[in-house]
Ligand SMILES: Nc1ncnc2c1ncn2[C@@H]1O[C@H](COP(=O)(O)OP(=O)(O)O)[C@@H](O)[C@H]1O
C-alpha cells in the first residue's frame with residue numbers, strides 16, 4: 039500500500055481515535071427539508087453542503103434550494119445539492135464539441151492519438167506516450183493505472199494543460215487545446231480544472247484558509263470574500279475546525295483535504311489527481327478516497343492517477359497504461375465504497391462497551 043512520507047506528521051499522534059470522514063450526501067432540490075437551513079450566499083450557485091457552499095462563480099443553476107443541515111451526531115455531514123448533469127456548467131462547451139450528441143452526454147475530455155516524446159539532449163528521445171486515445175464524459179470517475187514509467191504523469195500533465203503534446207489532439211470541454219492562446223488556456227485551466235498532487239503542494243507558512251483562497255486571487259474578489267469562500271470549501275472537506283492551522287500542524291490526510299479544497303474552490307468541472315494517496319497510509323487513503331467518491335457522486339468528473347490497484351478499485355472506470363499506451367479500458371461494475379469501509383473501520387475502533395468514539399475534525 040502507499041508509502042508514508044516520513045516528513046509528514048504522524049496521523050496517530052494527531053488522531054488517536056477515528057477521524058471523521060466527511061460524508062457528502064446527495065441533496066436534490068426536491069428533497070424534504072429538515073433541521074437548520076442555510077441558503078447559498080447571493081451570487082453563488084451550484085454545489086452546497088452543510089456548513090457552506092462551494093461557490094461556482096458565473097454558473098447559473100436551474101434550481102436553487104436551501105441546503106439542509108441535519109444533525110448526524112458528531113459526524114461532519116456534507117451535502118451537495120446540484121444535480122450531476124447540471125453541476126458544473128459544462129453544457130456550453132459540450133455543445134461546441136459535438137452538436138449531434140445530447141449536450142449532457144458530450145465528453146469533457148477527448149484525446150486522439152496523443153504522442154509525447156521527451157528529448158534528452160539532441161540525440162536521445164524518450165517516447166512517454168505512443169498514441170493515446172480516450173474520452174471522458176461528465177460524471178465519470180476514471181483511474182489511470184500502470185507501473186512506474188508507463189506515462190501516467192505525462193498524460194496527466196497534458197490533460198491539465200501543463201505541457202503540450204508532440205502530436206495528437208486534445209479537446210477539453212469542446213475546445214481544441216492546441217488552438218488556444220496562453221491567456222485562454224490559463225483562463226480555462228483556472229475555471230475548469232482542479233489539481234491534486236501526491237505532495238499536497240501547500241504553502242507551508244500559510245493557514246488552511248489562505249492556501250485554499252489562493253486560486254481565487256485571479257477572480258477579482260476581495261480578500262475577505264476569497265477567505266469566506268475558502269472557509270466554506272474547507273467545511274466541505276471536513277476541516278471546518280482547522281481553518282487557521284498551517285500545514286505542519288495538520289496530519290497528512292488533513293493536508294490532502296486542504297489541497298482538495300483548494301482544487302475545488304473555483305468550481306472546476308474536472309478534478310485531476312496524480313497519486314493523491316501516494317503519501318498516505320492505507321487508513322488515510324480510505325478517508326481521501328471517501329472525499330473524492332462523494333464529490334464524484336455529486337457530479338464532479340474525476341481522473342485519478344494511481345499505480346495502486348487498491349486505490350483504482352474505488353473508481354468507476356479503469357484505464358491501464360503500459361509503455362505509453364492504453365492496454366485496458368473497462369468500467370467497474372462494483373467499485374469499492376470508501377464510505378462503507380470507513381464505517382467498518384469506525385466499528386472496529388469502537389470501545390469494548392460498543393460506544394464508538396467519533397471526533398469531529400478540529401473540534402477538540
Ligand atoms: N521531463 C522528462 N524528460 C525526459 N523524460 C521524461 C520526463 N518525464 C517523464 N519522462 C520519461 O517518460 C516516461 C513516462 O514517465 P511518467 O509519465 O512520469 O510515468 P509514470 O507517471 O507512469 O511513472 C518515463 O520513461 C520517464 O522516464
Ligand SMILES: [Mg+2]
Pocket residue numbers: 190191192
Ligand atoms: Mg507518475
